[in-house]
Structures are given as C-alpha cells and as structure tokens.
Amino acid sequence: MKLLGTGSSLPRTQVSNDDLSKFLDTNDEWIYPRTGIKSRHVISDEKLEDLATDAARKAIADAGIEASEIDLIICSNVVNEFITPSLGCIVAYNLGISCPAYDINCACPGFIYAMDMADSFFRSGKVRKVLIVCAEEPSRMINWSDRSVCVLFGDGAGAAVFGEGDNLRATRLSAQPDPDKIYEKHVLQPTPYINKEEETVPMVMHGREVFRFAVTTSVRDITEILAECGLQPSQVDYFMIHQANQRIMDGIRERLGLPREKFPSNIRDHGNSSSASCPILLDECKRAGMFKKGDILVFSAFGAGLLSATAVLEV
Ligand code: COA
Numbered sequence: 001m002k003l004l005g006t007g008s009s010l011p012r013t014q015v016s017n018d019d020l021s022k023f024l025d026t027n028d029e030w031i032y033p034r035t036g037i038k039s040r041h042v043i044s045d046e047k048l049e050d051l052a053t054d055a056a057r058k059a060i061a062d063a064g065i066e067a068s069e070i071d072l073i074i075c076s077n078v079v080n081e082f083i084t085p086s087l088g089c090i091v092a093y094n095l096g097i098s099c100p101a102y103d104i105n106c107a108c109p110g111f112i113y114a115m116d117m118a119d120s121f122f123r124s125g126k127v128r129k130v131l132i133v134c135a136e137e138p139s140r141m142i143n144w145s146d147r148s149v150c151v152l153f154g155d156g157a158g159a160a161v162f163g164e165g166d167n168l169r170a171t172r173l174s175a176q177p178d179p180d181k182i183y184e185k186h187v188l189q190p191t192p193y194i195n196k197e198e199e200t201v202p203m204v205m206h207g208r209e210v211f212r213f214a215v216t217t218s219v220r221d222i223t224e225i226l227a228e229c230g231l232q233p234s235q236v237d238y239f240m241i242h243q244a245n246q247r248i249m250d251g252i253r254e255r256l257g258l259p260r261e262k263f264p265s266n267i268r269d270h271g272n273s274s275s276a277s278c279p280i281l282l283d284e285c286k287r288a289g290m291f292k293k294g295d296i297l298v299f300s301a302f303g304a305g306l307l308s309a310t311a312v313l314e315v
Pocket of ligand 1: 025026027030031034035108147148149151152205206207208210211214244245248272302303304
C-alpha cells in the first residue's frame with residue numbers, strides 16, 4: 001500500500017507545565033528535563049469522535065479522494081465515551097459513508113498495528129482505499145492528582161489514507177505480555193448476579209520499567225526491521241518514534257548512533273497522545289514539507305500490553 005494523505009485534529013485547550021503546577025505539586029523544572037514536554041492539548045468541550053472525524057476529513061482531502069471511495073476504516077482507540085458502537089463506525093456515520101469500520105485497542109503502537117492490518121487487506125485484494133484514524137483521550141484515563149502520570153499525556157487525533165502500492169516495505173509486531181506495567185480498570189454496569197470484587201482504577205504506570213521496555217524494544221525492533229529490508233540506518237530519512245518522552249527518543253537515537261535531525265519530535269507541545277502520536281507527527285511533518293518523494297520513514301512505537309511495533313514506509 002502507499003500513503004495518499006494525512007490529517008490531524010487537536011483539542012483547543014492547551015495546558016502548560018505552569019498551569020499544572022497551579023493544582024499539582026510539580027513544576028516545569030521537573031517535567032521538561034525529564035520528558036521534553038512543555039504543554040499538551042486536553043479535551044474540554046470537544047467530543048473525541050468529532051476530533052477523529054475532523055482528522056479523517058483532512059486526510060481524505062489531502063489524499064484528493066472522495067470519502068465514498070474509502071473501503072475500510074480501522075480506528076485505533078483505547079477508550080472514548082462510547083463502549084458501543086465502535087468509534088470507527090461513528091466516524092463512518094459522520095463522513096456519510098457505509099464501509100466496514102471497526103476499532104482496535106493496541107494502545108500506543110495502534111497506528112502501526114492498523115497499518116499492518118490494512119496491508120493484509122490490500123494484499124488479499126479486498127480493498128483499494130483504507131482510512132486509518134487514531135483518536136485518543138488519555139486525559140480521561142488518568143488520575144489528575146498522580147503527578148508521576150498525568151503530566152505525561154495529551155489528547156488528539158491523527159489520520160492517514162492509504163491506497164494500492166508497494167510503499168509499505170515491512171511491518172513487525174511484537175508483544176511481551178505484562179498487564180501490570182500500564183493499566184486502567186473500570187467497573188461495568190451492575191447486575192443481580194455479580195458477586196466478585198471489582199474496582200475502577202485510573203491509569204497505573206510503572207514509569208521506570210516502561211522506560212526501559214520502550215528503549216530496549218524500539219532499538220531491537222528497528223535493528224531487526226532494517227536488517228529484514230536490507231537497509232542501513234543511514235539510508236533512513238526519518239525515524240518516526242512514538243512521542244512518549246523525549247528522553248526515550250534520545251535513548252533510542254543514541255543507541256542506534258544516529259543524528260538528532262533524523263528524529264522529528266513534537267512532544268514539546270503535545271505530550272503522549274497514545275496511538276494518535278505517530279499519525280499526528282506524520283501529518284505535521286508532511287504539512288511542514290519535510291518529506292520528498294522516495295524518503296524512507298521508520299515508525300516505532302511501544303506501550304501498554306506490553307506491545308511494540310515497527311514499520312518501514314516509503315513516502
Ligand atoms: N513533578 C515533581 N516530582 C515528581 C513528578 C512530577 N510530575 N513525578 C514524580 N516525581 C517525583 C517522585 O515522587 C519521586 O520523588 P521521591 O524520590 O521523593 O520519591 C521522584 O520524582 C522520582 O520519581 P521517578 O518516578 O523515579 O522518576 P523518573 O526519573 O523515573 O521519571 C517518568 C518518571 C514517568 C518521567 C519516567 O519514568 C518515564 O518517562 N517513564 C516512561 C513513561 C512513559 O513514557 N510511558 C508511556 C509509554 S507508552
């Protein structure tokens with residue numbers, strides 16, 4: 001498959017580190033050096049489905065196609081206000097189209113998992129155009145009095161339209177299942193029959209262990225996928241790393257021994273927007289005119305599961 005267009009959409013409200021320190025025992029001096037984050041976009045009066053639809057419309061316009069040409073929508077989302085129907089179906093409704101649509105919950109690597117899935121549909125000849133929408137509101141998953149977690153996240157949506165082509169060179173998905181490292185739980189509707197302990201728990205994250213997992217798996221994934229594609233790291237134009245923490249990205253870059261300019265970053269103004277982070281970064285770089293035809297991008301992302309994924313895409 002090949003990339004035809006991208007789009008993104010962000011909540012209006014931007015929350016700076018200084019804003020956080022008004023109600024939390026934290027400050028810019030702690031947050032910025034440890035994470036690279038200065039501010040994040042946070043949902044206030046917006047609905048996530050509207051951000052997802054806006055990002056999708058922009059990607060469809062950028063691709064120069066009609067929404068009716070989309071054969072499949074894969075939506076990556078961890079949580080939103082709807083349990084059912086899927087966010088993908090709501091986006092299809094908002095776009096006025098009736099193609100198959102569903103959600104995947106792969107946390108932060110969701111965009112790459114969705115690309116891998118779309119690739120299989122293209123290879124089997126079932127589709128000609130696929131819309132991937134990644135929309136996340138982690139600000140609604142966290143405990144806003146837990147300073148070790150809430151300072152890291154931001155909300156948003158990123159989308160990409162793919163058509164037939166040979167530009168997705170490879171994808172690699174991997175899992176190291178460990179549900180305790182990052183999780184959130186919520187109690188479902190009561191029934192007359194439930195007699196077990198259940199609890200609602202905002203996002204819990206073991207930061208240091210997740211940090212190590214992120215750097216180690218990303219370096220491994222990138223090294224393996226480049227070997228599989230017969231590419232040297234120097235032949236890659238940009239490494240599009242999941243925007244979780246600038247220090248994670250720096251750790252990956254240093255271990256690979258590569259220059260800073262190959263690692264675009266927007267975490268300063270976004271924080272970690274889970275699976276939306278890679279497509280938002282892709283859209284911002286594309287709209288800034290960074291890419292020329294034939295450039296090689298390597299995506300790498302990691303997160304709850306623990307899952308990780310990588311992909312090589314020629315633009
Ligand atoms: N402001 C001020 N102090 C804070 C703070 C904040 N926002 N968050 C934590 N602290 C304090 C802790 O309470 C602790 O204090 P103590 O030593 O008195 O107990 C101290 O800072 C160190 O905490 P620690 O959690 O060990 O910090 P760290 O150096 O590991 O950095 C993270 C914490 C979260 C920034 C880091 O572990 C990280 O980025 N991990 C990866 C998280 C991530 O990206 N997850 C998503 C992946 S998809």
